[in-house]
Amino acid sequence: MNTLTHDHDSQAVPFPVRRTTRRITTAVAAASILLGTAGVTAPTATAAARPPAKCTTSYDFENWVDMNGANFRQGPATSYASLGSLYPGDRVKITCGRGNWFYGKILQSRTHLTGWGWIRSDMLLNY
Incomplete structure (x- = not known):
């Protein structure tokens, strides 16, 4: 399995895990923009x-x-x-x-x- 590391990383993270995490984050951000909930917070x-x-x-x-x-x-x-x-x-x-x-x-x-x-x-x- 390929791993992606940087000088500042303390541990190597498998490349497919990083790609999956990035895809999930992108999907959640896109969904919140489409649904109009991006950046909206309820007042206390x-x-x-x-x-x-x-x-x-x-x-x-x-x-x-x-x-x-x-x-x-x-x-x-x-x-x-x-x-x-x-x-x-x-x-x-x-x-x-x-x-x-x-x-x-x-x-x-x-x-x-x-x-x-x-x-x-x-x-x-x-x-």
């Missing part, structure tokens, strides 16, 4: 449940967006980057706030936007 429950340090007030309510193209932002000011836009009828669960900004999770979005972010209070219905 504590990260989602813990409000960000920027929050000064706790809330627990759901509300609807009342403005076309309301920016959902990375932080509580217009200087923070927009994560995307929300539209009338989109729903947000608010967990905390700072000034006239609310932090929350998108529950429903017509553009399929998801995740946590900041929205100005005057962009929500009856607030």
